[in-house]
Amino acid sequence: MRISPFTRFASASLVALSLAACSTVGTEPVAGATVPPPVSDSDIVNDAAPAQDEAAEVAPASVAELIEAVSIPYDQFQLDNGLTVLVHEDRKAPVVAVSVWYNVGSKHEPEGKTGFAHLFEHLMFNGSENAPNDFFEPLQQVGATDFNGTTWFDRTNYFETVPTGALDRALMLESDRMGYLLGAVTQEKLDNQIGVVQNEKRQGDNQPYGLTEYEQLENLYPSGHPYHHSTIGSMDDLSSATLEDVKQWFRDNYGPNNAVIVLAGDIDTATAKAKMNKWFGAIPRGPETKPVVAPVPTLDAPEAKTIYDQVATTRLYRMWAVPGLDNPDFLPLSMGATVLGGLASSRLDNSLVREQQLAVRVVANAQIFAQAGQFVVYADVKPGVDQETVAAALDAEIAKFVAEGPTPAEIQRATTVYAAGQIRGLEQVGGFSGKAPTLAEGLLYQGDPAAYKSTLQRAAALTPAQVRDTTAKWLSRPVFELTVEPGERKEGGEDRGGFVVSPEGEGNQPQFYINPLTMQRSAMAAVEADRSKLPDIGELKPLDFPAIERATLSNGMEVYFAKRDAVPVVSVRVQFNAGYAADPRDRLGLQSLMLQLMDEGTTSLDSAALSVRREELGASVWGSADADTTSFGLDAVSPNLLASLNLLADYIRNPAFDASELERVRAQQLTRITSELNSPAQIGQRALAPILFGDHPYGIPPSGTGNADVVSSVTREEISDFHRAWLRPDLARVFVVGDTSLDETVKLLEASFGDWNAPNVPAPVKSYDAEIPAPQQKIVLINRPNSPQSIIFGAHVLDQKGTDDLTVLRAANEVFGGSFLSRINMNLRETKGWSYGVRSILQAPLDRSSFLLYAPVQADRTGDSLAELRKDLASYTGGNGVTEEELTRLINGNVRELPGQFETSRDVLGGMINIITYDRPDNYYETLAQKYSALSAEQLDAAALQSFKGDDLVFVIVGDAEVVRPQLDALGLPVEVREATGE
Secondary structure, eight states, rough: OOOOOSSSSTTOOOOOOOOTTOOOOOOOSSTTTOEEEEEEEEBBOSOOOOOOOOGGGGGOOOHHHHHTTTTOOOOOEEEETTTTEEEEEESSSSSSEEEEESSSSSSOOOOOOTHHHHHHHHHTOOOOOOOOOOOHHHHHHHTOOEEEEEOOOEEEHHHHHGGGGGHHHHHHHHHHHHOOOOGGGGHHHHHHHHHHHHHHHHHHSSSSTTTTTHHHHHHHHTTTTTTSSSSOOOOOHHHTOHHHHHHHHHHHHHOGGGGEEEEEEEOOOOHEEEEEEEEHHSSSOOOOOOOOOOOOOOOOOOOEEEESSSSSEEEEEEEEOOOOTTTHHHHHHHHHIIIIITTTOHHHHIIIISSSSOEEEEEEEEEEEOOOEEEEEEEOOOTOOOHHHHHHHHHHHHHHHHHOOOOOOEEHHHHHHHHHHHHHHTTTTSTTHHHHHHHHHHHHHSOOOOOOHHHHHHHHHOHHHHHHHHHHHHHTTEEEEEEEEEEEOOOSSSSSOOSOOSSSSOOOSOSSSOOOOGEOOOOSOOOOOSSSOOOOOOOOOOOOOOEEEEEEEEEEEEEEEEEEOOEEEEEEEEEEEEEESOOTTTTTTHHHHHHHHHBBSSSSSBBBHHHHHHHHHHHHEEEEEOOSOEEEEEEEGGGGGGHHHHHHHHHOOOOOOHHHHHHHHHHHHHHHHHHHHHHHHHHHHHHHHHHHTTTTSSOOTTTSOOOOHHHHOOHHHHHHHHHHHHHHGGGGEEEEEEOOOOOHOOOHHHHHHHTOHHHHHHOOOOOOOOOOOOOOOOOEEEETTTEEEEEEEEEEOOSOTTSSHHHHHHHIIIIIISSOOOSSIIIIISOOOBOOOEEEEEESSSSSOOOEEEEEGGGGGHHHHHHHHHHHHHHHHOOOOHHHHHHHHHHHHHHHHHHHOOHHHHHHHHHHHHHHHHOOOTHHHHHHHHHHHHHOOHHHHHHHHHOGGGGGEEEEEEEEOOOOOOOOHTTTTTTEEEEETOO
């Protein structure tokens, strides 16, 4: 559970909805992409058998070989005040990741103070004594990337990746809020952030299954257990937080001796020692965090509960509390969960989804924390199937696994997937899961920064018997069964998440595992640093975007290649000029169904065998689409590149389109559509697009899932015909980035795609000629009863196309609503406290772009929030234009962040795809620094006046009409009310 200023629990980013083309300034979106999860893989029925058949069974690299490639060398030292520092040198990019981890999380919260760890994390971004303004301001000025903060049960962390020349400024800021914070914490800031966090809680609670975590924690852990209450906490405790409460939290928990800092990237240990002593050495030690007792509880007897929620289908949970990282049993439990329901070839997928076709989705995972965790299994019941039948099958499969355990092949696949994921993560020095956090987690939780390596080695050595015996040990205990059924919620989250009874006594098992005897102490004297001003920025290296090399296969397919060899991975995209714009208007959802069905096997590999092959290779293979393109992706580890490319080609060229699989996939897509009609953000998007674009190809549900009546009637022949018509080599481009060469890439692609020839019929052509409806300002209110939040969308279509140079327009949008420091976010979040975060977004697919407001706000402030958004927009376009401060921040941030934007192979791949798709010059990103530096306030004001005026915005609001309608009536705009139960 990672909670940040932008996110609730790890996954919920501020705009974590499938909005089209949500991108930062200077980075083009890929064809106005909606961003659905990769739905499936493969490609096309073709008459000629591919030439790669003989190579398709190339033996994958051993797990041991993959593990050998996972390495993060580091040095470790400790300052005299107890601050532990880890240093990893990585010179591939001129950036340094700073990752600060404090040994305090929600499990340390006493009765009456739930949510404090996370609330305090928010306060840490509101300025310190010597840097009193918003923490994001100086970070954005220096071009920081991946900057955020998160809170979880066991820890709180803060991180940013900065250009090397800005490292002193980042360290000054981090040290200032570690040692010089309290004078800057005011009642006004506290009151505001309480409101923000409460809206964060509402936003999470408002989602389908949003109350499930409360049920899990409250039923698995007894009252008073440190893991009994959620990290977000309770409304009452948050409301009762006093200024002295939060200041004491800082004094008790934020000393240097209770922290680990990792510096990873363009830095060496000698430099790190000097800088860390300069900025952190004079901060005095604080109290040691008190140990926490968190035993793994066992239920006295099986428990069962049913709750109701606005969900697509019934979900059946099976849950057990299990050991954490302080118990070696966590690893066989984790591998057991992966085999049972974490792989595409898992036991539960094969049995309940593929064979018996009782469920549309199954999942098993082990959620492991420092001192405990949860083993969670769930199944989404296939509509029309008796849930008791599903429950019996689910329990039988779990019992079978507990009795028999996994096979050696299953363990091998689970470990390969695990190791491949670790390798890919090593390209990034910071962020949520790169090298710096990997080292910090190992030290904080397991006493060893290299725990990632030893854990991998242990995983590779696991035997089926070990996994079987450990799983049986913990899953033979009484289970908590939770059933979530579609229906009206009986209660919300307002009274959930709190502490009930204090635990008795203090523990004797410390959670912070640093051993001072194993550390090298710095011998440098600590002298108070000059904090009278922010440190100057040193030399900043310009972006050096990799050279794009080109080739053409013998069948005419264009190949674009860029070399990146920091880690042994290769990323591939095969992109077709199709996209959801290619769906016939009366057959919306056809392509999405095709993509899903392609994931269910080729002519030589059935659904299960295809999943097995991907996992054996440690390869991710998938298919997806956006408004204008359809793409198939491969993320491979270099030792398995040949076999992985062969698999990708088979997947694209030879989908089986098995009729027996079609009905199963059809049920899954229909359930996804129903799920969208229960998700507040997706309800709004499905309604907004047709209003804006009418009969234009973009006037469809942006997820591409289409309409239920169409999906119900699509035939196998239609799918095959669409595949044959649109997925053909003369409509394809191949993009490759990674640890190989162009010559080798062409050789491998010739073997897998070179004999694939276009059919002797003209390629289809998409038409974007449909007239855009004239905008009519109005409010469409979609009634979703019992919603603690409303989601406001406001949008209009622009004249510009995605292929136009939108640099000025993007910059103008960034000032208004395109960043954390934007006007509307600072107003509704940081000043009013009515929202967890709002944005304005420039959506730019290939044809027509659009301007979009997105604002989730507390229900009782819906009308006020809409009034503020309109007022801010009128002010921005009516004379209150871009200030000198805003312009300086915008230019500095966008110029200085460029080198950090292309740290990984996937980053470079995305940039290269944008360059080619949008017909930019190869040095496009290298020209952006000059373009931004030349911007003027007058240019931005003119662009905003032309494109962002609010007198023709259409608003779609999803919320409780009984609460919201009276607020909207006072605004003077026509209001149309719809129900959320249908299209």
